[in-house]
Amino acid sequence: MSSRFDTPTDAEDAYYDAIEEVDLDKMMSVWEDSTESTCLLPMRPLQNGTEAIRELWQPMLDPKMQLNITVNHIQWIEQGDIAIHLLEELVTLSETAERQPPIYAINIYRRGDDGWRLLSHVNSPAPPPPDMILP
Amino acid sequence: MSSRFDTPTDAEDAYYDAIEEVDLDKMMSVWEDSTESTCLLPMRPLQNGTEAIRELWQPMLDPKMQLNITVNHIQWIEQGDIAIHLLEELVTLSETAERQPPIYAINIYRRGDDGWRLLSHVNSPAPPPPDMILP
Numbered sequence: 388m389s390s391r392f393d394t395p396t397d398a399e400d401a402y403y404d405a406i407e408e409v410d411l412d413k414m415m416s417v418w419e420d421s422t423e424s425t426c427l428l429p430m431r432p433l434q435n436g437t438e439a440i441r442e443l444w445q446p447m448l449d450p451k452m453q454l455n456i457t458v459n460h461i462q463w464i465e466q467g468d469i470a471i472h473l474l475e476e477l478v479t480l481s482e483t484a485e486r487q488p489p490i491y492a493i494n495i496y497r498r499g500d501d502g503w504r505l506l507s508h509v510n511s512p513a514p515p516p517p518d519m520i521l522p
Numbered sequence: 523m524s525s526r527f528d529t530p531t532d533a534e535d536a537y538y539d540a541i542e543e544v545d546l547d548k549m550m551s552v553w554e555d556s557t558e559s560t561c562l563l564p565m566r567p568l569q570n571g572t573e574a575i576r577e578l579w580q581p582m583l584d585p586k587m588q589l590n591i592t593v594n595h596i597q598w599i600e601q602g603d604i605a606i607h608l609l610e611e612l613v614t615l616s617e618t619a620e621r622q623p624p625i626y627a628i629n630i631y632r633r634g635d636d637g638w639r640l641l642s643h644v645n646s647p648a649p650p651p652p653d654m655i656l657p
């Protein structure tokens with residue numbers, strides 16, 4: 388797949404669309420194809436490079452466990468060919484409508500010859516909101 | 523304090539030294555003095571801006587709960603005026619020698635007129651190593 392993302396926002400929209408659409412090719416089209424790309428999902432080992440990131444996402448993009456993600460924007464920083472987005476992800480499992488504790492994400496995009504790509508995605512658990520009772 | 527850091531590594535060394543030396547002024551000298559600076563410590567709310575970051579660190583830089591941090595380098599990316607460092611922090615509480623589960627950190631540095639400063643520090647828990655029994 389040879390999508391081109393003219394802005395970091397275009398790449399980010401495609402990332403979250405790929406999760407909701409359970410579309411591994413779309414997901415991989417967002418990432419910079421390099422050994423420097425890194426993906427850290429909650430409580431999972433950090434993955435480096437295109438192949439490891441594909442192997443991480445493949446079993447997760449499963450229609451049976453489709454995720455709905457709502458995103459709250461916290462901060463955008465653009466500096467030359469790098470764009471950094473801090474946000475909060477609110478995840479719901481489609482099947483059970485079970486609300487998960489919020490998760491922070493830091494998404495770093497890099498501009499190359501073929502537009503903007505996701506260079507790094509790092510999740511970190513956020514403290515649960517006061518009204519949320521955890522198991 | 524008007525330290526100058528000529529490389530991102532100099533700024534990073536000062537950051538971890540400030541924690542080990544329990545030195546709030548040194549800690550604050552590392553940060554970019556702006557509303558864009560962000561600090562996310564494990565399971566704490568994200569803090570934005572110099573004042574909020576100072577308030578976050580002040581009670582933590584307490585000689586009675588001194589932390590020893592060993593750092594494992596995972597990846598450095600430099601792109602123009604931005605440097606991104608992924609690493610693993612291994613934290614030990616000095617008083618009890620209690621070993622904590624590992625923590626990932628992503629440190630983002632930005633070069634300005636007065637050298638390199640820490641723009642963003644984001645921690646995320648890492649999966650515990652197989653030989654580590656958690657309470």
